Amino acid sequence: MTTDRLARCASLLAAGALVWGITASPAVADDVRDKQWPIRTYEAGAKLWSVSQGDGVVVAVVDSGVREDHQDLTGQVLPGADFSGAKTDGRVDSNGHGTGVASLIAGHGHDGQSGVVGLAPKAKILPVRVRWNGEGVDLRQSDIELAVRFAVDHGAKIINMSIGGYDRLDYAARNAISYAVSKDVVVVASTGNSGDSAAPVEYPAAFPGVVAVGAVGEDGKLWERSTFGPETTLVAPGVNISEATAKSTSSYGVGRGTSDATAYVSATAALIRSKYPDLSAGQVINRMIKTATPPADGTVVPNVHYGYGILAPAKALEANPAVDGGPKENPLVKRAESQGAPSSDGAGDATGEPSEEAVAPGADGGGSGGDGTGLVIGAGVAGVVVLGLVVAVVVRVRRRPGR
Template structure:
């Protein structure tokens, strides 16, 4: 059976992204908390967390696995599943991407004001590990379809998919998305990172999935965030601090729609916790209708902003302030800009392979992405004696049919 590889890459620039990673002492961990600009923009301490922190909601993270021992994630990570061909319960992450996404959703920090806080710090994470272009055995199954179905069948009410690939013609993935929608689950995917490909990645482009682009700290569109008519929302995705799987005390900073997707998933969890009677469609409606308008005043929805920039505090306002809308998923009848593929014979479980160049960040994600271990962010250089080393990992270009972390 044909397999799917999800290539790593939290890419930012066409020539490759630098992701800064550090094993941080307490002082630096405090500074990392201070650099979480998204939480300040969302006014979480005064307008979000007093209303909801995600209690009672499980968010599935379909990714590279999640390290449950990171100091900012202890107690947050449930046993999950591994469809990568290795033997684990999803709580093994050699790459670090999944750990980072989980920390943006459900991180609780440590100490008084140290480490990474997630937007929904009382959410539980269901880690579902899938294959990446880093290699590993290729099991005879479709990773994405199996991962989505596992998430739905094991209690996840929100599914975070900071991944992308050539799934447009993948009938099994398409059916799994439809299954999740029918089971009242909110599905959220990264639109993708690219400066040349102007089509939203799959699975984000599947009907019913919230497709998320990346915004900078001023609410503008990040210059490598993929546009497209499927785009639903923008969320913070530039210079985002998150946990790393390098060690139990390490952190990273990166750019991309992966991070944006995590913040939208956390917001969906906050809403599901506060308003448990709302359907998945009404949760999506709340996020759409409460989104902040584009800076340029353009009409929404549009291909650059979707319906606007995520606003968790407004999305949590009482029913009298936000129209929940109908219970049906408002995105399920969304037209795919690349066209809906013809149906595959019902008796075949073989996912067809789309004849297209690799999805994702051409020239960066899924290709030559460097990882720099050091201490730096936004022009600020922090020197920590004895803990900084420079490691550059060159990654070869992903094979055709691969994908990318967004």
């Protein structure tokens, strides 16, 4: 595959939803904590953590690994797996993207009111490391299959995938997502960071059954680079997000992108599954969908930009007999794919691989996850690399300067 081909295909997955109009709580002394506007907006201390903190729920983070000894994540990170070729258990992160995502899900801060706290601070993180290079993620289809199946088979009730690409991926990856859905797992992925109206929601977010998350800013408006489309399920905070990084045990950065928004949706699912352990994954998803806040501009939901609306964790945790007594099935399983589902015989074309025509042109974009120098990571897609008879789809996450 040529460099031009990769450049045309580059982009990022992510999506989410959020509730606005809440009065912010007083600022805390720690500067990092003070900058966590989603925690203030959601009034996490008063309206979430008194109800649920994610106890007993395992969230798999399929990413660059997670630094287990960061001061805001100590004790939160379980032994996981490494499909990058390195011999680790996933608790090593040379990039920082996975550590940032994990901190937004299950960070517990330190010294009381200092550091990054996640939306589900008592959930556990199962790190599933995949291939990354100097520029970002280098995720092959086989990695997706192995990572997802490992997460399901090792107790994850939620799988966070802040990664993505335009190609529909092979049937191994598609079947792995179907396997997770069939095993009652909530799969959450980002829609992308292209901001291009012609670019489709990326995979794995576009797979049926996956909660596809976009990003909004503190004003509740869709982030200008958030990829959108008919698969968009929810939107969540994804702009100017303070998070942990892997530079050191006490490093922080500021990220932006649908990767961060995806983490907040995964954390909300963890809060729900902890409070209501008997609910199916489908009922958990329905709680988030049916309690989402419509956008402030008055547009009718669902729509391609906001999905069902902005994530509202407090409302999603309230008693809701109408939703809980409804169907247990995942409401997104029958969702149509904007790129068109492959033929039922498993062949995208005569070779049995996804058709080249299914790969949409991409756009470079910044994703979530900062490091100690303020770098912002953009997740991207890759294309099809052919070597003899072997076809592998590469998904790239590019790192670019941020504020």
